[in-house]
Amino acid sequence: MTIKYAxxxxxxxxSLAREYNVSTRLVCQDLDIELVEIPDWNCCGAAPACQVDHMLSSALSARNLAxxxxxxxxxMAPCPKCFNRLKEADLEMKDNPDHLREINNLLEKPYHKGVQVxxxxxxxxxxxxxxxxxCRVKIPLEGLRVACYYGCMNARPADINDFQNPEDPTSMEEILAPLGAELVDYPxxxxxxxxxxxxxRVDLVLRLANELLEMATLVGADVIAVACPLCQQNLDLRxxxxxxxxxxxYNIPILYLTQLMGLAFGHSSKELWLDKHFVKFRKLPGATQAVSSGAR
Amino acid sequence: MRLKGQTRTVDREFVAEVESEIDTAVAACYQCGKCTADCPLSFSFDYTPNQILRLMQLGQKEMVLRSESLWYCATCYTCTIRCPKEIDIAKLMSVLLIKARQEGYVADHKIRLAQETFVNSVARYGRIFEAGLVGTYNLKSGDLFNNADIGPRLLATGKLRFLPHRIKGRREIRKIFDRLRSSRKGKR
Amino acid sequence: MRIGVFVCHCGSNIAGTVDCPRVVEAARGFPHVVYATDYTYLCAESGQDLIKTAIQEYSLDRVVVSSCSPKMHEETFRRAARQAGLNPYLVEMANIREQCSWIHSDKEAATRKAIDLVRKGVFKVSRDQELFPSFFKVNKDVLVIGGGIAGIQAALDAAQGGHRVTLVEKDQTIGGNMARLDKTFPTLDCSSCILTPRMVDVAVNESIELLAYHEVEEVKGYVGNFDVKIRRKATYVDWSKCTGCEECVGKCPARIYDKFNQGLGRTKAISLPFPQAVPKKVTIKKDFCHFFLKGKCRVCEKVCQFEAINFDDQDQIIERKVGAIVVATGYEAFDPIAYLEYGFGKYKDVITSLQYERMVSASGPTMGHIKRPSDGEEPKTIVFISCVGSRDRAKGRSYCSVACCMAMAKQAILTKEHIPDSTSYLFYIDIRAGGKGYEEFVDRAREEYGAQYVRGRVSKIYQKGKKLVVKGTDTLLGMPIEIEADLVVLAVGIAPPQDAPELAQKLNISYDQYGFFVESHPKLRPVETNTTGVFLAGACQAPMDIPASVAQGSAAAAKALGLLAKDELEASPIVASVEIKRCVGCFKCEAVCPFSAIQRQELRDGIMVSNVISTVCKGCGLCGVACPTGAIKVNGFTDEQILAEMEALLL
Incomplete structure (x- = not known):
């Protein structure tokens, strides 16, 4: 049975995380998840909008929900910050009728609390x-040591990420386990x-990225799996x-979990845009042809 | 009550306003410091999260709103999920940041600029135009070579757009901004 | 009928808000009132004398005392009436303090309300009838549930008072959690050295029947006459033959979780918890025994030269009759698995304070050597974290566990004694050292043993190579601090045993949101419960350290002895009674009675009706409300009396 999501x-x-988009679409297709892109969606406002004006942030999300x-x-949103903004706006509107009314006053097309995020x-x-x-795995990722990195928004806050324990989430490990990779404990x-x-303030990011990369090295990870564009950029680009x-x-490739899934499902590194990363992923599983097919 | 060297006294009204937004009384905090202990950005704070709460308990509005910490909080929610007294500290920090901006306290102009450039990009196009965002930010901040070391390589990936994607509903987005602005004016 | 009304000023407590002379004036106009007066303190001896004199001088046959809550002084005024020759149940209280003067500020309105309340009392008292208490015989034996230090103390004291005591312990040995401790604060005397003599005293005391590996199954009856069913859990070993030689333990192939050592090390399916166990008898844990699981083995049977092994053993129910019960079921260490941020259960070198006690103890699994569970190495940097499972609303434990601060200081001292070149860091929120010699003990830890106290709570622990990274704060400096530790000890809180609510229900006593048993009054009746004849001792009531538990054990025993000193007890006459003619045997009363005071009674013609066991009945009146035919009434609170009160207030 096909599952369908907006x-x-x-x-x-x-833009910067296009490979996340591409690999998400490929993997969802493989797993019989139909994705209908919301036409003419707008930016959720991310962190800056709610740091400037909470109502603005809610309204931007509400337009997309409507x-x-x-x-x-x-x-369904692959970026956890978008997910966070959309779901928090949704929960607040469902929770508080006054808030819903105020937000709908800002919109052209009102939202009726009819979706889940x-x-x-x-x-x-x-x-x-x-x-x-x-079943979908064609090339098991055997011998590949993967550290799963959730960051903040894929784990917290608890009422948004209510499907797993915010202190020790394991969803990524459980999704990746069937691929045959070795999942290392990443504290x-x-x-x-x-x-x-x-x-x-790039200095703030570099200090934290350094801690994260040091730990990944220490636990012997070949690659860090992520599910967030900002995590990927801060660890790869920087x-x-x-x-x-x-x-x-450090020379640790940072891959979206969908890219790892795509590889195991038999897609080429080119299809998965692996060559777009700053830190190149060279330890490809199974067939060596995958390496050479990587465009430069 | 007056803290040494401070001219302002206690502002209970401000505290009550903030408390209503975070749905908890700041008196609940017993200063255990668990919020500060694993705060990934506390190294850059002038007041640690528990000290921000302490200042709130003492009604020190000005000291709180002047604090750099508000600007360097990444809203990662580590403090919130660990607080033994169930205070949403991350929410507190963002509520205070909005208030600081409203009252004209800006401890880090670069961060303010980055945030506003981002929001302007949304207002103009409906989505983020990343290349334009970085360019505008660098121009306005005067930090022309900010992130220049990765710029060329980034361009080489071909992932960045050179022109913004303008959504069709731009007018709807504009209206959100306009209506918010007029409603805020109406309240003042 | 001649009614007297007495209005108390209670200093300014009442007179400050109520115009007492006006109340007296009004009372004089109420039906049958022949005398009314006011006085500053009626509860004082002179006030009581005033009432007694008036009863005699004016031949009063009914009295209304208009003062405080009957909870405070009903007993006082009833006694005064009795001394003046009046049946004490012909005295009514009108509460014009708690229900009037204390909660109002408008003097005029408060005075009018006080007048109404007095009228209500007068109307009721005129319908009062003489009541007489009944008396019943008392069984002099005592049941003590739980054989930790509090239960041991209670049992020994009750036995010394000349009573036969049955001590029921659910584990196979007495000693409780105290037996797990190495040394005790603030004197650093060895826990076993002071505990085991007491355990032996219990074993040899001819007045004490020790039922180890037993559990209370059911409690029926009432004060002075409890009927208790006790389950003897199958041990699969004939204890009358077992000598505790442990020959079988060495040969048993099944290695299992060691509860006594808190999971530090393993024990066998047939085992003795510790060498000084009382009784020193082995048991087989059926769920882990190879013979019970796979049908083969019976090694213990082969090696036992006393032929004590009995695989056919079964649970058994025994019955005892007792007059009083002391509950001393103690505590369990809080399970820190809820603190995922501390990695307990994930990182071997994060252990609980009780596990650390076993590690430091010479009789423990490491023979008293402090070793990292992960690699057996001696730790040099040890971090202690307080308030794990205490003072933590988010984890559902808001209360302070009282003993952990001191236990932590003690463990820091012991650590330094065992490993002189070690450093201990102690994270605390507040150091609670409120006991004799406690603060001085913490001083010693700091000054003589170099304990590094850090004021702040730890937020996260994770493994980095062989070390544990501990992320904490120093709130005094306003700085996060990071310590690379070899071993982390979580000072876990005191939690009630998980089955505490179940036992409370069997005993018909209250328990709080956490499962601690509730005392009758937090200050004035600290070891009594709301079920007369059931007393509390030790940490089953609230977190408590050893000195407090022992004191409470003695207090509970003293209370039991006081109760049992009489051959007969008086039962309050304010109880329900059934008018058999009107009872239709629907037994709705039985269903609603919270005290199991309703008995089914068969009449001669085979018809079943309700009967109230007056000694169990508390006179709460629920049955009266549930009864569809009005067959049940509560003496002193009959429909007629209640209606009279309403008439006085509303008409």
Whole structure:
């Protein structure tokens, strides 16, 4: 049976995290999840909007929810910050009729509390049978040591991420286990990467990225799996900045979990846009052809 | 009550206003410091999260709103899920940040600029135009070579757009901004 | 009928808000009132004399005392009436303090309300009838539930008072949690050295029947006459033959979780918890025994030269009759699994304070050597974290566990004695050292043993190589601090045993939201419960350390002895009674009675009706409300009396 969601890619997945978009679509297709992109969706406002004006943040999310509502579909967002904004807005409007009215006064098309919001991680964890994932595996990721990194928004706060324990989430490990990879214990899995401070205060991000990369090295991870565009960017894009500042020599590829799934499902590294990462992923599983097919 | 060196006294009204937004009385805090202990950004704070709560308990509005900590909080919610007294500290920090901005206290102009550039991008196009966002930020902040070390390599990936994606519902977005602005004016 | 009304000023408590002379004036106009007066303190001896004199001088046959709550002084005024020759149940109280002067500020309105309340009392008292208490015989034996230090103390004291005591312990040995401790604060004397003599005293005391590995199954009856069913759990060993030689233990192939050592180390399916166990008898844990699981083995049977092994053993119910019960079921260490941020259960070198006690104890699994469970190495940097499962609303434990601060200081001292080149960091929120010699003890830990106290709570622990990274705060400096530790000890809180609510229901006593048993009055009746004849001792009531538990054990025994000193007890006459002619045998009363005071009674013609056991009945009146035919009335609170009160107030 096909599962169907209103798809909210979010701005990152249109630019710096395009490979997350591409791999999400491929993997969802493989797992019989139909994605209907919300037409003409707008930015959720991310952190800055709610740091400037909470109502603004809610209204931006509410417009997207109202659009999805007309399709009678629940919403799925791969970016956990988008998920956080959309779901918090949804919960607040469902909780407080006055708030809903105020928000609808700001919108052209009102929202009627008719959808539920899930993250990609939640959908893969709750809606997809682990057996199905096993069935789709063509090239097991044997011998690949993967550290699962959730960051903040894939774990907290508890009422948004209510499908797992915020202190020790295991959804990513459980989704990736059927791929045959070796999942290492990563003690900093819910630590913060510095989020959006990369623009104005890169020093804050580098310090946290350094801690995260140091721990990944210590636990012997070949690759860090992520499910968040900001986590990916702060650890991948900025890995050379970290190396420059701290005199380190980290060389740890940071892959979206959908890219790892895609690889195991037999998609080429080119299809999965693996070549777009700063830190190249060279330890490809199974067939060596995958390495050479990686475009430069 | 007056803290040494401070001219302002206790502002209970401010405290009550903030408390109604976070749905908890700040008196619940017994200063155990668990919020501070694993705060990933506390190294950059002038007041640790428990000290922010302490200042709130003492009604020190100005000291709180002047604090840099509000600007460096990443809203990661680590403090919130660990607080033994179930205070939503992350929410407290963002409520205080909004108030600080409203009252004209800006401890870090770069962060303020980054946030506002981001929001402006949304207001204009309906979505984020990343290349434009970085460019505008660097121009306005005067920090022209900010992140220049990764810029060229980023461009080489071909992931960045050179032109913004303008959504069709731009007018709807504009209206959200306009209506908010007029409703805020109406309240004052 | 000649009614007297006495209005009390209670200093300014009442007179400050109520115009007492006006109340007296009004009372004089009420039906049958022949005398009314006011006085500053009626409860004082002179006040009581005033009432007694008036009863005799004016031949009063009914009295209304208009003062405080009957909870405070009803007994006082009834006694005064009795001394003046009046049946004490012809005295009514009008509560014009708690229900009037204390809660109002408008003097005029309060005075009018006081007048109404007095009128109500007068109307009721005129319908009062003489009542007489009944008396019943008392069984002099005492049941003590729980053989920890509080239960041991209670049993020994009751036995010394000349009573036969049955001590029921659910584990196979007495000693409780105190037996797990190495040394005790603030004197650092060895726990076993002071505990085991008491355990032996219990074993050899001819007045004490020790029922170890037994549990209370059912409690019926009432004060002075409890009928208790006790389950003897199958031990699969004939204890009359077992000598505790432990020959079988060495040969048993089944290694299992060691509860006594809190999971530190393993024990066998047939075992003795610790060498000084009382009784020193082994038991087989059926769920883990190879013979019971797989049908093969019986090694213990082969090696036992006393032929004590009995695989056919079965649970058995025994019955005892007692007059009083002391509940001393103690506590369990809080399970820190809820603190995922501390990695307990995930990281082997994060242990509980009780596990640490076993580690430090010479009779423990490491023979008193402090070793990291992960690799057996001696730790040099040890972090102690207080308030794990205490003072934590988010984890459902708001209360302070009282003993952990001191236990932590003690463990820091012991650590330094065992490993002189070690450093202990103690994270605390507040150091609670309110006991004799306690603060000085903490001083010693700090000054003589170099304990590093850090004021703040730890938020996260994770493994980094061989070390544990402890992320805490120093709130005094306003700085996060990070410690790379070799071993982390969580000072876990005191939690009631999980089955505490179940036992409370069997005993018909109250328990709070956590499962601690509730005392009658937190200050004035600290060891009594709301079920007469059932007393509390030790940590089953609230977190408590050893000195407090022992004191309470003695207090509970003293209370039981006081009760049992009489051959007969007086039963209050304010109880329900059934008018058999009107009872239709629907037994709705039986269903609603919270005290199991309703008995089914068969009449000669085979018809079943309700009967109230007056000694069990508390006179709460629920049955009267439930009865569809009005067959049940509560003496002193009959329909007629209640209606008279309403008439006085409303008409």
């Amino acid at each position: 798809y909210y890619p979010g701005c990152s997945l249109e 659009l999805a509502e007309s399709f009678k579909l629940n919403v 899930k993250s990609l991680l939640q959908v893969l964890y709750q809606d997809v049978d682990r057996e199905l994932i096993s 900093l899995k819910t630590y913060c990467c510095g989020a959006a401070f990369g623009l104005a 890995q050379l900045q970290v190396n420059a500042r701290y005199g380190t020599r």
